[in-house]
Amino acid sequence: MQTKIVATLGPASLEPGVLRAMVHHGVRIFRLNFSHADAAHFGPVIQKIRAVEAETGVLLTVMGDLCGPKIRIGEVAGSPLQIRKGAYVCLGAPGEKPQETDIFISLEAVQLLEGLGEGMPVSLSDGMLQFRVVKVLKPDRLFLLEAQNGGMLTSNKGIAFPGKSLRVAALTDKDRRDLHEGLDIGLDAVALSFVQSRDDIDDIKAEIARHGTWIPVVAKVERRNAVDDIDAIVDAADAIMVARGDLGLECSPAELPIIQKKLLRACRHAQKPAIVATQMLLSMVKNPVPTRAEATDVANAMLDGADCVMLSEETAIGSYPVEAVRFIQEIAQYAEPYYLERIGGPYRPKEEKNPPKFIAYSACLIADNAESVAIVCHSTTGATARYISSRRPRQPIYGMTTDARVLRWLNFFWGVTPVMSDASIPSHQKRAERFVQSFAGFRHGESVVIASGQATPGMPAVMTNEIKVYSK
DSSP states (O other): OOSEEEEEOSTTSOSHHHHHHHHHTTEEEEEEETTTOOHHHHHHHHHHHHHHHHHHOOOOEEEEEOOOOOOBOOOOTTSSEEEOTTOEEEEESTTOOOTTOSOEEEOSOGGGGTTOOTTOEEEETTTTEEEEEEEEEETTTEEEEEESSOEEEOTTOBEEOTTOOOOOOSSOHHHHHHHHHHHHHTOSEEEESSOOSHHHHHHHHHHHHHTTOOOOEEEEEOSHHHHHTHHHHHHHOSEEEEEHHHHHHHSOTTTHHHHHHHHHHHHHHTTOOEEEESSSSGGGGTOSSOOHHHHHHHHHHHHTTOSEEEESHHHHTOSOHHHHHHHHHHHHHHHHHHHHHHHTSSOOOOSSOOHHHHHHHHHHHHHHHTTOSEEEEEOSSSHHHHHHHHHOOSSOEEEEESOHHHHHHGGGSTTEEEEEOOTTSOOHHHHHHHHHHHOTTSOTTOEEEEEEOOOOTTOSSOOOOEEEEEEO
């Protein structure tokens, strides 16, 4: 399958047999959620993944998902409390509770209250409780809220302020610690939660550089601010995650499908991979088959052009982790051929001066015309594979590189199988030809299109400048 599967690991999926089965059904990226554990816990998990990688011969990527500034309320007196629609509660800094107030919600991160005004929405318990500010009792400190719906209010639940800019950095002190410890145990990629601007991406990239290495950064789009600034965030990040859980608190559920489509399109135009996440097959936490709506949702993500789809609770704590992955694979067997049929050939680039994009497009056209069975591309940075993947050819793409870090990044890209290149061969073209000749997946007489770069006297840096139809 061309769409990659990201599976979150947890108690339901840590056994080697389960890991092997998920890899067999298409998982190429394993997500470790640092909201629930730390590097000391995940070290042995990564060792299990590497053992499965060695056993199966399938290159696997380990992504650490940092917790981020998950904002939670404090203790609520009498919790849990049943809140009826139209009820009034107070929200404020600790110590600001009015004597006459029965229900008071405290928030330690008082800077989040700054600028909160009448009419603004407040969401609790992952959106299950919706409030609106009806009166500012003390500017930036204390507010009267009216419940817009009924539900259960409990202590220490997450709170959100849809549409409001928050003066909170995406990278917390805990995240910095988890990042460095995660790099020490072998993370291949990192996901940053609650990104608001490219400054957040620059911050974590500087932190990774201080560790003396490079790994790709996945920006999780969970805030309206991020949606509004998506071009700058896509430019700075190495991949994007459409995190529909928290994003659904910031935006209307009616608008969310269109936001998803726009984000995926922006990523493909920028040659950056996009992950669609949250509640893909949520019913399979308890049931052996998904609902029809869930199956349609997964298929639509593929038809929107997602590079990856991600399973969370389904594989972390669900009763059917392998079955959930298998259903994603089965959906792809129907959705991907229709997607390729619908787009009617590789995507043509916009009219722009962009030689790498047009070379990638040309390689795809030649592969179709020559009825080639695959496209093999070689570049140190992985750029050639990125560009070719963004054109969405019908042929499988083999992305070759000599950099192991780039190799594992390529697992995020639609249709790309990463291949470690033989660095002892000086020519990119010769490395690709050697791979074609030695790879058992290509039969004698079949043609493969090779895209690679060879330096010329006037070229300041090696870039993809050759396309070759190679018959084995």
